[in-house]
Amino acid sequence: MAFRRTLAAATLALTTACATTSQVKPVPVATNEVPAPAPAAPEAAPEPSRDAQGEKDSVPRQLFAQAVAAFDAGDYEKAEKGFREVLEKAPQSLNAQFNLGVIAERQGRLADAQAAYEKVRFLDTAHVPTLLNLGRLYRVQEKYAEAIALYEAGLKAPGREHEASLLNNLTVAYRLAGQHDKAEISARRVLARHPEDAEAYKNLALVYYDQGKFRLAELVLANARKLSDKDPGIYNNLGMIYLKLDDRARALAQFQKAVSLDERFAPGYLNLGAMALAWRDYAGAERSFAKALELEPGSHEAWLYYAYALDGQKGRDPKKGLAAGEAFEKVLGLRAEQPEAICGAGWAYAVERAGWDKAVGFLQRCKDQGTTSAQDKQTIEAKLQGIEAMRKNAQAAPPPEDEQKQNPAAVGGSGSMLDKVSDEAAQQEGVPAEGAAPAEGAAPVEGTPPAEAAPTPEGGPAAEPPAEAPQAE
Numbered sequence: 403m404a405f406r407r408t409l410a411a412a413t414l415a416l417t418t419a420c421a422t423t424s425q426v427k428p429v430p431v432a433t434n435e436v437p438a439p440a441p442a443a444p445e446a447a448p449e450p451s452r453d454a455q456g457e458k459d460s461v462p463r464q465l466f467a468q469a470v471a472a473f474d475a476g477d478y479e480k481a482e483k484g485f486r487e488v489l490e491k492a493p494q495s496l497n498a499q500f501n502l503g504v505i506a507e508r509q510g511r512l513a514d515a516q517a518a519y520e521k522v523r524f525l526d527t528a529h530v531p532t533l534l535n536l537g538r539l540y541r542v543q544e545k546y547a548e549a550i551a552l553y554e555a556g557l558k559a560p561g562r563e564h565e566a567s568l569l570n571n572l573t574v575a576y577r578l579a580g581q582h583d584k585a586e587i588s589a590r591r592v593l594a595r596h597p598e599d600a601e602a603y604k605n606l607a608l609v610y611y612d613q614g615k616f617r618l619a620e621l622v623l624a625n626a627r628k629l630s631d632k633d634p635g636i637y638n639n640l641g642m643i644y645l646k647l648d649d650r651a652r653a654l655a656q657f658q659k660a661v662s663l664d665e666r667f668a669p670g671y672l673n674l675g676a677m678a679l680a681w682r683d684y685a686g687a688e689r690s691f692a693k694a695l696e697l698e699p700g701s702h703e704a705w706l707y708y709a710y711a712l713d714g715q716k717g718r719d720p721k722k723g724l725a726a727g728e729a730f731e732k733v734l735g736l737r738a739e740q741p742e743a744i745c746g747a748g749w750a751y752a753v754e755r756a757g758w759d760k761a762v763g764f765l766q767r768c769k770d771q772g773t774t775s776a777q778d779k780q781t782i783e784a785k786l787q788g789i790e791a792m793r794k795n796a797q798a799a800p801p802p803e804d805e806q807k808q809n810p811a812a813v814g815g816s817g818s819m820l821d822k823v824s825d826e827a828a829q830q831e832g833v834p835a836e837g838a839a840p841a842e843g844a845a846p847v848e849g850t851p852p853a854e855a856a857p858t859p860e861g862g863p864a865a866e867p868p869a870e871a872p873q874a875e
Contacts, residue, residue, distance in 0.1 A: 410561060411452065415444060415709045416670070418730050419534050422425050425516060425723055426875050428719075431634055436763070447504055452792045456645060459492060462488045462491045462498075465484055465487050465488045465491070466484070466485070466488050466495070466497075466498060469482075469483075469485045469487075469488065469498075470501075471486060471720055473501070473504075473505065474758035476506045476507060477511060480543045481501070482502060482505050483500045483712065485499075485501050485502050486498075486502070494525060496522055496526055496529060496532075497525065498715070499518060499521050499522050499525070500518070500519070500522050500529070500531060500532055500535075502518040503515045503517075503518030503519040503522070503535060503741035504517055504535070504671070504723055505518075507535070507539070507700070508699075509688075509699070509700075510700030512539055512542065512543075513699060513797060516536065516539050517537070517538060518791040519532045519535055520536070522674060523536070527555070527559070528556060528559035528562060530556065530562070530567060530568065533552055533553065533556040533568065534567060534568070536552060537552045537571055537575065537773070538681075539548040539579060540552065540569070541574070541575060541736025544578075545577050546575050546579035547579070549571075549575040550572065550576065550579065551760055552577045553568050553569075553571055553572040554572065557566045557569070557572070561846060564591075564595055566592050566595075566596050566599055566601075569588055569590070569592045569602075570587075570588075570599070570601045570602055570605055571591075571610070572588045573602070573605040573606075574586040574591045576588055577605070577608060577609055580611050582612060582613055585605070585609045586606065586609050586872050589602050589603075589605045589606040589609065590602075590606070593606075599629075600626045600629040600630035600633060600636070603622050603623065603625050603629070603638065604623065604626050604633075604635060605637060606622050607619040607620075607622040607623045607626065608639065611639070611643060611646075616643050616646050619639075619643055620640065620643050623636055623639055623640055623642075624745040627640075627737070632663055632668060633663075633817065634659075634660035634661065634663040634664040634667040635660070635667075636658040636670070637656045637657070637659040637663070638657060638659040638667070638669050638670050639659045640656045641653040641654070641655075641656030641660070642673075643842070644656060645716075647723045650677070653677075654674075654677060656673070657670050657673045657677070658670075666697055666698075668694045668697040668698045668701070668704070671690045671691070671693045671694040671697070672688045672690070672691070672694045672703065672704060672707065672841055675687045675688075675689075675691040675694065675707055675708075675711065676707065677692030678690060678711075679707065679710060679711060679714070681715065684712075684714035684715045685711075685715065686711060687710075687711035688708065688711040688715070690702055690707060691707050692760075693710035694708075695708055700736065701705065701736075702732075702733050702737045702740070704732075705729055705730075705732040705736065706729075706733045706740075706742065706743060706746075708729050708744070708789075709726045709727075709729035709730045709732075709733065709743070709746055709750070710726075712725045712726035712729055712750075713726035713746065713749070713750050716750065720753045721754075722753040723750045723751065723752075723753030723754060723757065724747070724750070724751065724753070724754060724756060724757050726747075726750035726758060727747045727750035727751040727757055728744040728763075729763075730744075730747035731743075731747055734747070741768070741771050741773050741774075744764055744767050744768050744771065745764070745765075745768035745771070745774070746764075747760070747761075747764040748760075748763075748764030748765035748767070748768050748773045748782075749761075749765070749785075750764075751764065752785060752789060754766065755792075758789050758792075758793065761789060762789060765782050765785060765786055766782075766786070766816065768782060769782045769783065769786075806857040836864055845858060
């Protein structure tokens with residue numbers, strides 16, 4: 403079955419932490435170094451010439467401060483309203499407009515975020531935080547040429563030709579576009595002027611990682627670790643390297659180290675969840691992916707793997723199948739017509755009568771996909787006929803054959819293979835053994851590399867961390 407093959411591949415989709423993003427603290431998975439977003443402060447108001455003018459200028463500043471406080475409290479609706487009020491009184495407020503983009507991004511409204519950032523560019527074409535966040539959105543949409551053009555234009559602005567954040571993100575865009583020679587040159591441009599820039603080392607390591615030069619990538623990351631030994635992205639990427647070198651115990655230790663350093667590191671949770679999927683520890687995978695989604699609600703990769711984790715448990719709990727179908731639909735809301743999500747939703751909903759109507763629709767769409775093989779089409783047709791027959795006979799759908807045979811011990815959080823590997827890894831790396839798929843404690847790194855990993859925003863196969871916090875003025 404096409405969906406089954408996809409599930410097998412998904413267990414290897416791990417995310418790496420890319421090195422750069424914005425100085426505005428991006429949070430999503432892919433190519434960032436910043437943990438959580440922080441709201442921006444209002445632009446400095448000119449010295450008032452009279453008391454009346456000073457009182458007038460203080461109003462938008464007070465509104466701005468209140469909006470930032472609401473953002474910090476997680477009340478994005480109130481924060482958005484506040485920043486819009488600031489713009490009504492001070493239409494030229496770059497940071498208020500920028501923060502609207504950050505809020506939209508945090509809420510997964512990427513089109514609105516892009517529109518907000520474009521408005522900032524209209525006011526200031528060289529606003530670095532906007533260039534970084536907008537470029538990241540382009541990368542999320544795989545519009546690498548647009549991201550490259552954006553960064554290159556920013557570097558042409560007076561005084562910006564050596565801007566490290568722009569160059570680091572340019573490196574990421576080049577790498578994702580497969581232009582590894584240019585990516586390496588860009589990373590070395592940063593190191594030529596900033597030899598202690600850990601992000602540049604991280605990006606350079608990912609360039610080598612993409613090219614299969616794993617030992618060289620490990621060596622470069624060792625330099626990054628000397629400069630920033632608390633950076634979860636470094637350990638996350640080391641974990642990716644050890645996976646390539648088939649040292650899973652050591653890889654797991656690195657992912658756990660990453661999340662122990664930063665509880666908001668989404669890529670780490672994705673990788674822990676992917677390893678749990680590989681061992682069919684579906685409940686553990688569900689917890690890790692749920693944490694990743696809490697941090698990155700707009701990540702279609704996180705939703706896809708979360709759906710796989712739920713689907714793996716539907717044999718014992720049909721409700722999980724319905725939840726998996728809903729998760730696959732979330733993927734389609736972010737990436738329309740993605741074959742894995744279409745077929746996955748069909749098979750997930752087919753587990754219980756309450757989902758049969760949707761199952762029929764999705765399975766038919768799966769059958770019509772150009773990528774669906776003739777054999778898979780026959781299997782789908784048999785399933786559709788089976789659903790119709792059960793409807794007539796008022797029978798319940800039996801669990802899929804592969805899930806009937808599944809080892810119950812593999813479904814759950816405790817006693818899983820990952821726990822065993824975690825203990826071994828802890829002894830080897832000196833990291834507390836917390837289980838491969840920590841429910842709510844582990845934290846991932848920022849960034850997203852390729853190979854064996856699922857792509858994220860600014861890296862390769864992983865998710866990129868977006869700059870989700872408003873910038874301070």
